[in-house]
Amino acid sequence: MINKLDKELNFYHQALGLRVARQELLSSNVANADTPNFKAKDIDFASVLNQKIGLTTAFGKVGLNTTSPLHISSTAAKNTLADNLLYRTPLQPSVDGNTVDMDMERTRFADNAIKYDASISFINNEFRNITLAMQER
Amino acid sequence: MSLFNVFGIASSSMSAQSQRLNVVASNLSNADSVTSSTGEPYRGRQVVFSTLQANLNGASGVKVAGVVHDASPMKQIFEPKHPMANKDGYVTMPNVNVVDEMVNMMSASRSYQNSIDMMNTTKSLLQKTLTIGQ
Numbered sequence: 001m002i003n004k005l006d007k008e009l010n011f012y013h014q015a016l017g018l019r020v021a022r023q024e025l026l027s028s029n030v031a032n033a034d035t036p037n038f039k040a041k042d043i044d045f046a047s048v049l050n051q052k053i054g055l056t057t058a059f060g061k062v063g064l065n066t067t068s069p070l071h072i073s074s075t076a077a078k079n080t081l082a083d084n085l086l087y088r089t090p091l092q093p094s095v096d097g098n099t100v101d102m103d104m105e106r107t108r109f110a111d112n113a114i115k116y117d118a119s120i121s122f123i124n125n126e127f128r129n130i131t132l133a134m135q136e137r
Numbered sequence: 138m139s140l141f142n143v144f145g146i147a148s149s150s151m152s153a154q155s156q157r158l159n160v161v162a163s164n165l166s167n168a169d170s171v172t173s174s175t176g177e178p179y180r181g182r183q184v185v186f187s188t189l190q191a192n193l194n195g196a197s198g199v200k201v202a203g204v205v206h207d208a209s210p211m212k213q214i215f216e217p218k219h220p221m222a223n224k225d226g227y228v229t230m231p232n233v234n235v236v237d238e239m240v241n242m243m244s245a246s247r248s249y250q251n252s253i254d255m256m257n258t259t260k261s262l263l264q265k266t267l268t269i270g271q
Binding site for chain 2: 002020021023024025028030031032033034035036038041042067078081082085102106109110113116117123124
């Protein structure tokens with residue numbers, strides 16, 4: 001039962017973690033809107049999530065997180081988000097080399113926040129279903 | 138809870154933008170200062186933003202790398218009766234462009250507001266996170 005619970009929740013766990021990471025990236029884009037030569041970054045959410053789910057469900061492939069480039073990398077490839085970063089193509093490039101489009105970043109920020117909210121609602125529903133199933137009638 | 142990192146990023150931006158606003162205030166108030174403690178007329182100042190080192194997720198805050206003096210030529214106005222006028226009757230005025238500074242101020246305050254908005258959104262997300270399983 002417990003490992004089934006874990007399997008159910010793993011997806012949401014990974015999705016929430018990724019939403020937070022993306023929120024961080026988007027906030028960094030907004031914060032650096034006036035920094036010369038800053039390039040706006042983002043991730044392809046769906047593909048990174050698929051990759052994460054694949055990594056955590058395939059047993060024996062679990063790797064170590066490396067927090068410094070000097071660390072010896074483990075067998076599991078691409079575990080950090082930094083390997084999956086993509087740069088935005090600016091629609092209206094500015095003279096100082098900055099590629100942050102504030103309207104787009106704010107929209108994505110709000111979009112990501114709502115989806116984070118939604119994921120939490122899904123988790124709560126999951127728990128509600130489980131408690132409902134456990135209740136004696 | 139790495140959502141707290143968003144607070145860090147937003148606050149780095151707020152602090153950088155408020156420094157920029159500070160410099161704008163200094164420029165605007167000294168737009169007519171023909172002399173100073175050094176005896177030179179006031180020179181415009183500008184902040185230089187640079188990104189902080191990125192964290193594991195590739196997100197980075199912003200900092201003020203330094204304040205540079207505006208190298209553009211000083212304004213010369215013809216006013217022979219002015220005590221600071223040179224022998225030709227010209228007074229060297231600060232090279233502050235008031236219109237530029239107003240635009241700078243608006244841009245800084247908008248960026249500051251954006252950071253506050255980000256913080257508020259993050260705060261409500263964190264509060265929502267605490268309701269998991271309730």
